[in-house]
Amino acid sequence: MNPTRRTFIAGTTALLGAAALPGRAAAATGPIPDGARVPVLVIGTGYGGSVAALRLAQAGVEVHLVEMGMAWDTPGSDGKIFCNTREPDYRSYWLRTRTKAPLNYFLGFPIDRDIPRYTGILDAEEFSGITVYQGRGVGGGSLVNGGMAVTPKRENFAAVLPSVDPAEMYGVYYPRANAELGVGLIDPAWFDSTACYQYARVGRKHAQRSGFPFVFVPDVYDWDYMKQEAAGTATQSALAGEILYGNNHGKKSL
Template sequence: MTHTRTCDNGFKGPSRRTFIAGTGSILVGTALAGHASAAPAEAVSASTQIADGAGVVALVIGTGYGGCVAALRLAQAGVDVHMVEMGMSWDTPGPDGKIFANTTTPDQRSFWLRTRTKQPLSNFLGFPIDKAIPRCTGILDAEEFSGITVYQGRGVGGGSLVNGGMAVTPRREHFSDVLSSVNADEMYNVYYPRANAELGVGLIDPAWFDTTACYQYARVGRKHAQRSGFPFVFVPTVYDWNYMKQEAAGTVPKSALAGEILYGNNYGKKSLQKTYLPKIKATGRVTISPLHKVTSVAPAAGGGYAVTIDQINTTGDTLTTKTVTAAKVFFAAGSVGTSKLLVKLRSTGVLPNLNNEVGKGWGDNGNVMCGRANHLWDPTGPLQSSIPTAGIDNWASGGAFAEVAPLPTGIETYASFYLSITKNPNRAEFSWNAAAGKVDLSWQTAWKQTSITAAKTIFDKINAKEGTIYRTDLFGVYKIWGDHLTYHPLGGAVLNKATDNYGRLHGYAGLYVIDGALIPGNTSVNPFVTITALAERNIEKIIATDL
């Protein structure tokens, strides 16, 4: 990466309360849902900064799942593509020799343009755990709206850099609730298999799961679920399971077994840096501009679109503003990024023909977290893999699926921790706040009560059966539920409403949405496989008919 100005490197050594702060940051990382080879994470993108005045055939805004699918398939079809990414390329090791920050000691690499961490678990054992950090374009954005904080990945690879790797295809019987206008046969016969193959999805070896120390916490979760009559299911992930076995054997650098997840995973996880992006680079037709933020997309006088882009440095300052022309523009900035940009452009008269569905249908995938305090005869283990690989399925009767998530503190906590995905029908809307010059979101924290009620159908029953209680020290003082956040933002430019049934924005030929903004608020599971599969479906149609 070439930066005119860089952040203070922030490596100050352990701070006061290092154990408590480190513990908390591991805790929060494990809740994020997101495969990996034994090689360290490395740059795979052809990072060539786009020039002011350039003309491109296809411009992709964002480098997450949808953006990478679009770029790869367009390039394979012979189309030259430029990708614009607001975050860094994450290809340069820090002073510790690692590209990504250690989860136990957040530094300037950890958060997006914050001077203090904002960890999903704000407290542990009675102590607040956030800490001061240098302001920098770090990997995790905790974007605050009224009523909710949305956690998002920042960098080439998007959310794949920071999620927990749980790669779940929704149950077929639930699919019509997710995307009613999409042919389920095509998705389950063609596009889900394609996405799973490209992402490197795999299941843990059940025999190894039953014996390894690092999943003792999940075995306790299984015992408690089954004793209360709930189905316990293994969940596919994008982690390299052979690598994790080597971690456990002590023959390779530790990654999942070092708690790495929240601020990137240096070795074992197959993020987009190891799947789609190497294939994108190999086409020779795609270039990527990191630290470039799109601020406007307007019809150009000679056809196509004039795209205004701010090039920023690692402290968030604008270095220069560029305008480029693109024949076709693909919005892949994530549910929030895409929705905010489109709402702003419609409301300020830049793209006035966008319809009134733009900005609507946004949801949190029903995310809610909780912890349980177990008895001394149910230790969950001091060594815990940061990659969740199992869950409790009560969707059919209770509207909740709960990941059995780790708390890898390095000590025995006798605690079980869960991220639940619930059937929450509440949907918020993005709107332009002209006075403040920004986009607002109408989410209400009270709407999370639906998710809490659904999660309680699992955990009230388990607590009653086991004689256990909820933890109250993880999300504040005497607060049981983590109801203030989402890791799974979805919607805002919903398929077949804001767009046609393949992501073409109504009102403007050559503008497309190809990311999680298309999905109306809930997938019933971790969403990135569905985002990838839907992008594969849509770009195939777009290439066949529009190019």
């Protein structure tokens, strides 16, 4: 977690202006009244929304942020903020009575299970031939994306955003975002030796035998923390099966 940014976007809806800057008094938080007119309204507190709001506030502009979901900062009855992927409960899905995991079956057995209806952290919107997963809460997709932080391939950039200068994006903004988020890669030597990645190593071997490339995905998980998890010196999060419904430790969310 990045405390500065989390503090900045704290609250389901928040009024954030110059007071949100370092050294100033904390900004007010609370609901936006019906029919209210505000200087700037940012919808969503994911990566794009939080950065836009941050830069506007740094420029002295009063900003309101609106998010679908809650600020995930209050532990449940089990003492944890987020539930485990293997044992989903009411915190797992947004207004669903049954989970909808990206993988429905494992070894022939169904994975999905009934859950209490609640404003949980993961939304699964179904469209024709595709299900779109979204984070619901302050921090948006950063809450549920497993920490993956992949810079798009430059050769595909112009096809998606032809009016944007790719040189500036890849020379300035992507490096800046990666640095701010703390993006990193797993230590290859540790990957090759630790027990927790033994099955990934088997997958790599079979991929290479079949002529498929194998790459390490850039991530915002704290790899030093994961090494402590594997060594038994820190509370397990990723190695305990936390990913889809948030991580209680180790991952840096907005």
